[in-house]
Amino acid sequence: MSTETEENGKEALKAEIKELKEKLISMQQPLREKGLPIIVLVEGWAAAGKGSLINELISEIDPRFYNVVSPVIKSENEERYPFLYPYASVIPENGKIMFYDSGWMEAVVRKYMRREITKDVYKQRVRSVNEFERQLRDGGYLILKLFVDISAKEQKKRIRDLLEDGNTEWRVSDDDIWQHKEYELFKEAYDKFMGKTNDTVPWHVLDGGNKKKAVRDAFKLLTGMIEKGLKNGKYNGDPFKEDFPLIKMPELKDVDLSAVISDEEYDKELKKYQNKLRDLHNVIYRKKIPVVLCYEGWDAAGKGGNIRRIAKPLDPRGFDVKPIASPEPHELARQYLWRFWTRLPRSGHICIFDRTWYGRVMVERLEGYCTEKDWKRAYNEINEFERQLTDWGAVVIKFWIQIDSDTQLERFTARQNTPEKQWKITEEDWRNREKWDQYEVAVNEMLQKTSTENAPWYIIESNDKKYARIRTLKILTEALEKACEEHTVRNL
């Protein structure tokens, strides 16, 4: 190619990029109106130009429409959270674009190459990545996955250039040099990872050796994806069904609620189990085992008092109660699990959710706050989410606090008649009570479909609140004991 044609080619490329930029600008407002959230994952070789590619992409977008995160850099804490936490906790809200300046691919591949995670964990993480991407896609997210490729020769040149300039020398990490030295091994690892994560959301490889072309291609892919998204509207995936090993649960109507406990027995047992829990909390904290306790149940079933009996012996520095109310606007603007991702405890801490993500298949289902596809998809999504928690090493226990309808009526009436307790009973509670039968159908379905071996449900008979408290304490302490033992075995 003569220099002249080359020059012409360059100019044409520049003009093309300019046009694509303008196209992207013109899409900002429709994106906002349609409320489409967009994820752009930019992975690739060290020194391949990921940063400057992103910079080109954002250069004309209004700051109100995008954000850039570099989760790897902010990961001092990463070991204390589930592997996907740094990414899942920063997904964009509707109408915005989030650029990930490297992300879950780099995190998995690098750790595996360093042998910091075993082959089994590698497989788990690949699975989690696929689940994560599918859930977001099914929830209406548009996802673009880019890999910026350069040759070993080009990488060497770029790293050398960076090192030779005193101002940029620090940008080259030891990890980058190591990657270059093991270029072939890395190439294999990247290819393998992309092969395993290509089905739900496909990868696009960009030629980082030709920066302008890479920029043009990225713009084309991004605007093409958005264009399609704007035309088709928000994707709302069909339920995806994986066979989780489920525990058979009884129907609520068959649960025997007659069990009671004497005051004397209660005082004795309460003391015993609270002391046990206190000791176990120390071990949990030391072994850095995360614990996620979920409470669901009928209004006035006694969740609050039950939780307080669990919390009592715990050191406040090592546990948290997260009451879950209706989602706020900034929460509604993101995938529904986001507000739970961001509330996860650090490892070694106990987190008690007072109501949970199961709202999706109960109140949101019954009140029509989500589509039928949404809540039908949620059973599997929740099973996946909880498996990601147990993969991380968490103990996940779910309590359904059960009472019968007569008991609820008694307690409602008592609340109504006690001035200090009136705030606890609202019009909404009475309205929900009207829908008892519909709720019972939903709860039964939920219990059947989400009581997995790794995150089981326990139905707690709570017509006698004191009996219920001892039951939860017993289940919890037994599960923690087992987890502490297994933790030792696992780390052998």
Next chain:
Amino acid sequence: MSTETEENGKEALKAEIKELKEKLISMQQPLREKGLPIIVLVEGWAAAGKGSLINELISEIDPRFYNVVSPVIKSENEERYPFLYPYASVIPENGKIMFYDSGWMEAVVRKYMRREITKDVYKQRVRSVNEFERQLRDGGYLILKLFVDISAKEQKKRIRDLLEDGNTEWRVSDDDIWQHKEYELFKEAYDKFMGKTNDTVPWHVLDGGNKKKAVRDAFKLLTGMIEKGLKNGKYNGDPFKEDFPLIKMPELKDVDLSAVISDEEYDKELKKYQNKLRDLHNVIYRKKIPVVLCYEGWDAAGKGGNIRRIAKPLDPRGFDVKPIASPEPHELARQYLWRFWTRLPRSGHICIFDRTWYGRVMVERLEGYCTEKDWKRAYNEINEFERQLTDWGAVVIKFWIQIDSDTQLERFTARQNTPEKQWKITEEDWRNREKWDQYEVAVNEMLQKTSTENAPWYIIESNDKKYARIRTLKILTEALEKACEEHTVRNL
């Protein structure tokens, strides 16, 4: 005292605590209704029983009404943020209680004892603490500051007990043992700190040697404070006036807006300053200097385009644009600076605020979103806030992007007539334009009262947008150059 009387005393204490607990429970709902936020700071000696005291206090509160934080433990990142960040970023929302399981006192005293901060920085931090507490109090927060005291002898016994039990041994840190060995020095340091931070919000010393009594006293203080708060309603402090060294600013009407730049000159200068900024960004990043850039200005003054020219040469991993819209409900439920505290950059990063905390003295003042006392107090509060940023080492620069009313009208009309730009112009913009004169009064007052030496305002003439861009780039690069030099000197 005979054993019998002792026994009676114990029983009486127990009954008293029970009564106080019930009082606290009955206050939950009124607290929520009045929207009073409460901070309980629990400081004190290692092994004094801070954790179990908090546990007693929360044992009967509904989890929806409180939270416990232990900011010291979560502080891997603390060096990268302003000293008050771990505390200011978790203040409670209206109607809730936040318990700090040790906090800003411990952070200051321990660091000073370790000689990790100089005497001057110690003084700065004491001042910041007083400012922080006053601002919260003036904003309607109820604050209870407790210090749990134990003797050296008692501390020794408790630490020994903890160490002798395999389950609790890990709870004793080297720092705790060091504190015990230097008990007398610490005692002096705590006393000194409490003496210097007692005027705005007073300290209460509890006798940790007598746990039941300490619990009783804490309950008394807490319920007493709430009772008073419920009676008096939300405190709304009078403006507090400190003499900040101010830079004299011109009136907006006297600003000469005739300056223009030729396209040729613009291209040359833009390239020059963007290259300079790129290099400086590397230095900033390496030296871990935080940069806070604030943009305010008339609608259609050209803030967006100006920001994009600054952002262009920056590595996306090292900067962030934070567009500030109307506060969301969870933001409105907290002191107004909270949503800016939580958006601060890590050191070494550049954060560009597209609109800022100055909304308080402009739109919130003019639209009546806050009381007159609120916005009058804000000038000083903002000066303090910005000084806390510069104390941390941040470069704080504030741009007022200035145009005249005719230019605004031209640009509004152009936007209206260009389909791709119509979204940028709303009814609200036209309404705000009606109030130009009122805004001008507010802006002039703001510029006069908040252009401090450490965080100066720059009025940017932007009738010619290109001229304005070069001006901001020039000011920014000069400030960064100076900061890089000073950083080296300061660290000598």
